[in-house]
Amino acid sequence: MDGTVDGSWAVTGLDPLAGQVLEHLVAVPSADVTEIAGAVGVSSAEAERALRILADSSLVLRIDGTSPRWAAGPPRPSLGAVLARRRAELARAEGLLERLHEVYEEVSGPRAAHLVEVLEREDEVSARYGQLLKGSSAEVLHLAKPPYVTGPETSAGEFAVAHGVRMRSVYDTDGFTDVLSLDTALRGSGQGGELRLGSRLPVKLVVFDRAAALLPVRGDRPAAGSLVVHSPALVVALVALFESVWERAEPVSLETRHDGPVWKRGLTAVEPDRRTREILHLMATGMKDETIARVLKVSRRTVQKHVSDAGTLLGARTRFQIALLAQERGWLSERA
Template sequence: MLSALGVDATDEAVYRTLLDQPGWAVAGIAGHLAVTEAQVRTALDRLTELRLLRPKFSDSSVLRPVGLDVGVQILLARREEDVRRAQGELAAGQAAALEILEAQSAAAAGHRYEELPSIEQVQDRLERLARTCTRQLSSFHPGGAQPAAQLEASRPLDAELLARGVAMRTVYQDSVRNDQETLRYARWLTESGGRVRTAPVLPIRMVLFDDTAALLPVDPANTAAGAVQFSGAGVIAALRALHTAVWEQAVPFGVGPERESTGEELTGQERQLLRLLGAGLTDEGAARQLGIGVRTARRMMASLMQRLGARSRFEAGRLAERRGWLA
């Protein structure tokens, strides 16, 4: 019963025994409680420290227990003092942490462009920016299927953001709809309160935190090369506008990017493939842009040529433009 006030079971048992039998010696208490005499002596020391045992007025060498009502008040006052001390330490810690964060924010304000050359630095910065994000986190994830390890590493941060009420707008490429790992993660994200959409092509990998900072890769073709943090108001506004424009054209997760409602027999991914090949990209380059395999891109093009009745890619492009598919 007294455990909530900081007294363990053995100490309480010794205390209550002395309340009932104040004249018992160590050996009698140990036999009654079926514990060792050493345990009883240790309990007597702790009870004395807690002021539940006091020397008798008539003989200071003999300890007497205070009454249970007085003992509870003593323990409660001690507990309240512990809580006040802990609150004071917490307040001091919070003040120190706030001072550190303010100093970092002031330093960051003077550096609107900062390179993070290692993956570890990028991960640390992602965590730091995520913990200070309060309103919205917007991101692009090009490259098709996302690595399973990367998805699992993102889950704790994403869960924390959503639990704090941060709005999340995530855009993947349409090709992730063929990857079970990424699909499962997107499903979890939407069920947890985030919003997910897909687009045929994404301009660059990007994570945008509120209207304060953005992380972009140093080399879009090699994410292992590190990232760059931007914090200038003009750059952030431009990136926010870019994300909004892509988001509005993207397809919500849960709605398949199948044939569009206009009656055209063409998906957004197929439209982008025609545009990319028409712009002079190779099959490999177009596949990379779409986040799909080269064989998949070639199968898509063969299907488009068959549907158009074209005998060459050049003719397919001309017929697609005539139908308005590339408008």
């Protein structure tokens, strides 16, 4: 019989080894300690200890004779009784949790309100953010803009979303020159996160699993404190705000490609390569050449070369004209 994952037995309260022994015994009429130890790959002493645990829970029976043997009882009634006891224990634990939360609310007052938490210190904000991030299981929505509470001394690997959690981030172009924000965006993109850039983001915001949202009390002074919003109606409104910003923001690819400008000639028009499209895309959001170079991991001169060649092809002299004409030509679209 295939072994059951140890974690499944842990949920029942049984020792993982005892679970393996039970799996073996339900597959055979009976077995002695030596046979059991050999089947699960442990010593006879360890097998005997597991058998005592199973016998105490009425999951196995000892058959006395010249050489004592062991047999499993019917799993459904015997293991069902074990699970029933575990459910009762969990119910008592849930009752304890509720009592503790009631005491917490009485002591903490408005900080532990059902709808909004007030975090007054930077370390509280950082700790609560990490807690909410680790507790996210489906999706994290992120609007990032300066000024930032987290300083350059914070480790870039301190916070990360769990595997399988979708993260969508929109960074304000005015703040994307910050090394920490760039490193964070690169790391998130490398983990499968989706990144976009936008100008004049309305607020700094993080939404966790569409169940809680973190935002500063004052947009211009994030160090003044933050709010953790739990109100379903407010969270829905903040999600709608994020989706509106996300829809207008420009997608960004941080993949590294060749640096030289290449122009693809079609039957009726000359079009830029993907790298030039990326540079024009970022330029159109208001990003500076230095920041574009950092994002795409190319030199500033390479960026300027692409922009200059695009201007020559479009017959434009200023960056504004280049962006406008590139948009009209469809060069800022998603196609390669």
